[in-house]
Amino acid sequence: MKVTALSENLKKTLGIVSRGISSRPQLPVLSGVLLKASSEGLDMVTTDLEISFWAKTGAKVVEEGEVVVPARLFSDLVASLPPGPVELETEKNKLILKTKQTRAEIMGQGAEDYPVIPRMKTSQLKIGSGEFREKVDKVSVSAAKDDTRPVLTGMLWEFKPEEVILAATDGYRLSVDKMKTSKVEEKLLGRVILPARSLMEVSRVAALAVEFDKENQQVIFALDGVEIASRLISGEFPPYQQIMPNTYNTRLSFDRDEFADAVKRAKLFARENANIVRLSVEEGKVRVIAESSQVGANESEIEAEVEGEKVTVAFNAQYLLEYLNIFDEQNVVWETEGELKPSVFRAKDENWQQVIMPVRIQQ
Secondary structure (H helix, E strand, C coil), X not given: CEEEEEHHHHHHHXXXXXXXXXXXXXXXXXXXXXXEEECCEEEEEEECCCEEEEEEECCEEEECEEEEEEHHHHHHHHHCCCCCEEEEEEECCEEEEECCCCEXXXXXXXXXXXXXXXXXXXXXXECCHHHHHHHHHHHHCCCCCCCCCHHHHEEXXXXXXXXXXXXXXXXXXXXXXXXXXXXCCHHHCEEEEEEHHHHHHHHHHCCCEEEEECCCCEEEEEECCEEEEEECCCCCCXXXXXXXXXXXXXXXXXXXXXXXXXXXXXXXXXXXXXXXXXXXXXXXXXXXXXXXXXXXXXXXXXXXXXXXXXXXXXXXXXXXXXXXXXXXXXXXXXXXXXXXXCEEEECCCCCCEEEECCCCCCC
């Protein structure tokens, strides 16, 4: 292999594909980045066997070839280079990097043991990149972070003719939203579960074209010379529609910033009490309360438009704050049927709904 590319292009591409490197790779070869030179340019590939990145770099290819080099070392070396052309050449499994001022040799390994990653054959779905990023960020907040139940680490995609319903839950909270798409092919109608982690990685790069391979349990996202492939998750997603409340006995609307500040203060006093805070609804206001026999107590009062019954509901403050951190409207709407019923938080005119389960407390 012998190619010449600008260091700026190499840095940009490595910044994307390095997301596919695991901190604890299952195989030694997976700690490396595959460099593959062909008549079409220089490809870079990484994978942790769950998510794979492929990206093309503009380069002048003198001689085709491929090699796997340590990703961390190669990335750090390229990051230190000044702008300008970089020559990459292989001698067996050794990569030689040369610029006007620098010469480096990196011991690599042959590409024959590197996994074959899926590539996009045809686009089945078009999604606006801005909307994709926004929806994924909002829904993924409720996905489980541990692998005890793998299906809960995923995000449900339920395909309708011209939209996709997104849902994620960790058993304590539930996020649901809708995303407009191009016309959905009939064979895609139905449900698939995608790893939330993979979707969050894709959202950082953005995606426009999508291809699902249900037979091989794969999905591929593509945009401007970058492809990201991920496995699908097998299993049955919980029947989230049964959790979604469709009525309420109490409905409030209040300022997002005032509420977030009140919850943050209360959480300071709730650390030794499993982060439990109480929201007490009264006429024209809601009180945010936290108490600890060891630390003390805190209470904040915020104005609210209140409709319905007075009620007191306890929540995990961390769940409230994680929701509020990605809530970008001025006013929060809270609807509840009672102190032990699932509560809905949402904006006034938006599809995105956040359901948070209350905490049972002793009075």
